[in-house]
Amino acid sequence: MKIHLFLKKYLCSLPFIILLLANGCNEKSTNPGLLASYQLNGALIVDENLDSAVVVIDLKRNDSIVSDADITFHNDTMIFNAFNFSIDYVYSLVKSSLTGYLLSTPKIAIRDSGYFHDTVTVVVADTFSILSIVPPNRLLPGGGSVAVQWSGSSNADGYILAAVLRDSAYTGKGYSAYSTSMSTADNIPTAAFTDGISTVFGWYYIYVYAYTGSPGYNVTRDILPVPLPGQLAENINVPDLRGRFGSVIIAARDSVQVYAAAK
Numbered sequence: 001m002k003i004h005l006f007l008k009k010y011l012c013s014l015p016f017i018i019l020l021l022a023n024g025c026n027e028k029s030t031n032p033g034l035l036a037s038y039q040l041n042g043a044l045i046v047d048e049n050l051d052s053a054v055v056v057i058d059l060k061r062n063d064s065i066v067s068d069a070d071i072t073f074h075n076d077t078m079i080f081n082a083f084n085f086s087i088d089y090v091y092s093l094v095k096s097s098l099t100g101y102l103l104s105t106p107k108i109a110i111r112d113s114g115y116f117h118d119t120v121t122v123v124v125a126d127t128f129s130i131l132s133i134v135p136p137n138r139l140l141p142g143g144g145s146v147a148v149q150w151s152g153s154s155n156a157d158g159y160i161l162a163a164v165l166r167d168s169a170y171t172g173k174g175y176s177a178y179s180t181s182m183s184t185a186d187n188i189p190t191a192a193f194t195d196g197i198s199t200v201f202g203w204y205y206i207y208v209y210a211y212t213g214s215p216g217y218n219v220t221r222d223i224l225p226v227p228l229p230g231q232l233a234e235n236i237n238v239p240d241l242r243g244r245f246g247s248v249i250i251a252a253r254d255s256v257q258v259y260a261a262a263k
Contacts, residue, residue, distance in 0.1 A: 036061050036115055040236060040243035041216035042091075044073075044106075045223060046098045047250045048127055053095040056087065056219045057245075059110065065089055066112055074106030086222045102126050108245070118241060123212075128153040130208055130254050138254075141261035143199040146192075146206060149185040153210035153249055159184070160209040160248075162226035163192040165202050166255070174226035176209075193258045206254040213246030225250065 042057035055073045059066045071078040071091045078091040085092045095101070101124050111117045134147040148161060164174025175192035188206065193199055207225050217231040228248075236243045 036112075036240065038066075038110075038112070038116060038241045038243075039063070040110070040241060040245060041219055042108075042243075042245045043215035043220045044101065044122060044124070044247040045215075045220060045250070046101060046124070046127070046247070047225075048098060048252045049225070049250060051096070051098055053098045053101050054223055055093040056216075056223065057091040057108070058089075058216065058219050059091065059112075061112065061115075068113070070109075070111040072107075072109045074101065074104070087219060090219055098127070116240065120236075120245070122245070122247065123155070124247060126154060127249055128208075128210060128251050130206070130251050133206060133254050133256065135256070138256045140193070140256050140258045143190050143193050143258055145190055146188040146256055147185070148188060148206060148208060148254075150208045150251060152184040155212065156210035156249075157212045158210075159186070160207075160211060160229060161186055161188050162207040162209065163188050163204045163256075164207075164226045165200070166205055169205055169225045170223070172221050172227055176226045176229045178229050199258060201258050201260055203255055203257050206256060208251045210249045210251075211246055214244040215246035215248050216244050220248065224248065225253070 039060040040057060042055070045054045047054070055078065057071060057078060059069055059071070067080050067089070073093050076093055078093045080091050081089055082092045085094070103126050104124050105121050106124065107119050107121050109119045128151045131149045131151055140146065146163070150159070159179040160176055161179055162174060162176040168174060175188070179186040193204060205225065214232040214235040215228060217228050221227045232244070232246070234242055234244050236245060
């Protein structure tokens with residue numbers, strides 16, 4: 001899955017279009033007296049464990065929160081500061097089923113009154129699965145590492161492995177790291193099951209994320225099972241608009257029990 005972002009104002013005059021990250025036509029400011037710089041940070045999260053898809057966007061104009069823009073995702077209206085959404089002062093959209101965005105190319109349309117209008121397109125791939133973990137009996141005496149293998153997500157830019165105590169998922173806690181294996185198998189190290197000093201015993205959920213683009217770290221921290229390992233570089237950087245947008249597909253989780261080994 002790849003998310004591609006660029007503005008048509010550079011492409012509309014060309015005899016052909018090369019699809020880079022997404023496409024849209026920036027109509028530029030309709031108010032020449034307004035010198036505005038927009039910053040967008042957001043993500044699409046498709047979570048098989050919740051059977052849900054969530055879109056979240058933080059939009060700022062000259063570093064100030066924009067609360068009254070019209071933002072749609074795949075023709076669905078996003079709501080600013082939605083009641084019961086876990087993050088304040090962002091635009092959000094929640095779907096009760098993840099299937100609506102799989103293998104599709106939804107568009108994000110942004111209109112800030114008469115000042116700014118642009119559209120970007122998100123390319124979404126299919127879900128994937130964890131195939132196996134080692135130890136296969138899901139028992140990890142005294143701590144240790146866990147080997148994970150997964151099926152792979154088409155067109156993913158990379159993968160993230162995560163582990164968290166069962167009762168701490170979706171609370172901003174836990175261990176996560178970008179996979180560096182260049183394959184669909186990697187290890188979660190012993191450090192994932194410690195408090196930084198000693199082993200913390202209990203049942204842990206094991207996750208694999210497939211990501212594309214540059215999902216916003218701050219806007220996804222409390223709606224992912226475990227926060228992203230860190231923020232990737234900006235992937236939107238053109239006149240009038242810069243920032244980050246990416247997507248995260250979360251495979252159905254697995255689990256291990258870390259317990260004190262008999263002496």
